[in-house]
Amino acid sequence: MPNPTSPFAALSFGAEAGPWRVAAARVPGPSHARAGIECQDAFAVVASPRGVAAVVSDGAGSAMRAGPGARLLSFATAERLARLLDGAGPVDAAAVRAAVTEAGEAWRRALARAGASLADHHATLVAAVLTDRGSAFAHVGDGLAGLAAAEDWPGAVLSRPENGEFSNETWFVSAPHWQDHLRVTALPDAAPGDVAVLVTDGAMPFTVGPGGAGLEPGLLAPLSRHAAAEAPGQVALDIAGTLDGTAARRISGDDKTLVWIGRSHHECGHHERSRHECSRHE
Amino acid sequence: MTTPPAVLRPHALPDVTLKDNRAERLACVVVVDGSLSMAKSGAIHELNEGLKIFEAALKDDDEAAIAVQVAILRMGDQDRVETLVDFVDAVDFEAPTVLASGSTPLGKAVDQAMAMIEQQKQRYRQHGITYKRPWLFVMTDGAPTDGPVYDEVAVRARAAQAEGRFSLFAVAIGPEARLDQLARITHRFEPVRLIEARFREMFVWLGASMSSASRPAAGQQLALPPPTSWAVIEV
Secondary structure (H helix, E strand, O other), X not given: OOOOEOOOOOOXXXXXXXXXXXXXXXXXXXXXXXXXXOOOXXXXXXXXOOEEEEEEEEEOOOOOXXXXXHHHHHHHHHHHHHHHHHOOOOOOHHHHHHHHHHHHHHHHHHHHHOOOOHXXXXXXXXXXXXXXXXXXXXXXXOOEEEEEOOOOOOOOEEEOOOEOOOOOXXXXXXXXXXXXXXXXXXXXXXXXXXXXXXXXXXXXXXXXXXXXXXXXXXXXXXXXXXXXHOOHHHHHHHHXXXXXXXXXXXXXXXXXXXXXXXXXXOOOOOXXXXXXXXXXXX | OOOOOOOOOOXXXXXXXXXXXXXXXXXXXXXXXXXXXXXXXXXXHHHHHHHHHHHHHHHHOXXXXXXXXXXXXXXXXXXXXXXXXXXXXXXXXXXXXXXXXXXXXXXXXXXXXXXXXXXXXXXXXXXXXXXXXXXXXXXXXXXXXXXXXXXXXXXXXXXXXXXXXXEEEEEEOOOOOOHHHHXXXXXXXXXXXXXXXXXXXXXXXXXXXXXXXXOOOOOOOOOOOOOOOOEEOOX
């Protein structure tokens, strides 16, 4: 299994593996925090020099065990997707669809074996697998995933939310026929300078670009600069600080999760802060 | 000598400006009674004052002012339905002055309101704008004067609500208003009777409820404040 893996129920997580950097955080919405309700978002990340598998999940507020449902789903899916990183085959849409389907069905079976109600564990899913042998997003329900090359934020490839007719109705992996709502977006092979971001519904309004096109430069550009210069663990904490800040709270009262993934321009994996340590950069 | 590990502390990301790029809307059509009986009872003045309060309540809420879109229909004259305000962002909404004369074509008014809601949803979809379930707020002090039309529209209105196409709230004004008739067009929310002439309290409630409903979904069922300050629910 590739390492490092974000710990179960972590609130923030940063990692560096080969050319990859990952920083992720989740925070409860202000109303959940006031009521003492746990954050019902979850994320899971597996990063290795060969690529990154990342998942965010939003547990439905109306579900009794939304938080545990989202955490279990995100970990089960990230672990299954991580097998693609070490495999020899192409990481194409078919492979990612098969892996997410297998993970989702296994999660559903595990809940059933435990006598748990699927409806009590309603959770969405936004996943990404990024490798040099192919990349893809997988998506059920709301939230957003985006991939931008060379800081082309307006031109980012997006996996958009799928809601019901109304914006507060969405699809869940725990729902019947969930595979009909599993959308897989094939992406170009990962390249130096690529930045991917996964967010749950609460962070989407300030992550998606103006008019719903691309990614928001006012967030992604400074975040990516910061992530290139600072330790991933610090970046993850700073993401949490922003998600929990006044501006973010004013925009959305929901739980918020953001996973940032960057691929260095430097194949050795050294980033801006450590460039002087690498003779290949001289 | 070893260097102690750096202590990581959470800060906000430097230089980040968060913008709300979500374009989520909540459409609300208010059908007001402009029939002659509203003038005879003096209720028309209270209604007009209430609409001004509604305007102020929406504009005072930053989120509602942007998210809510309002349209006002008046029924009156000779079974006529008049669009006093077509859909407009709440921030630009100006309360109209409703005149009172003529009849109460409730069936035609609800029919037109339902058509406006569907057209507005179509516009939202064409422009990629997400939206919450629209609201249709109907108030009258009498009974429908377009009986056959009302009979047909009432069936469609209930079916549309059962399909979740919009939420309808009906308010009876004064003792002559027929709650039993209003109950024919409601599905989830029972019609209520306005206490005396508490339009002011009713529109304060409507503004607050629209503000609450316009908030981004947090996965919770929408909980509206009880209308007890201005209405009674008769059983």
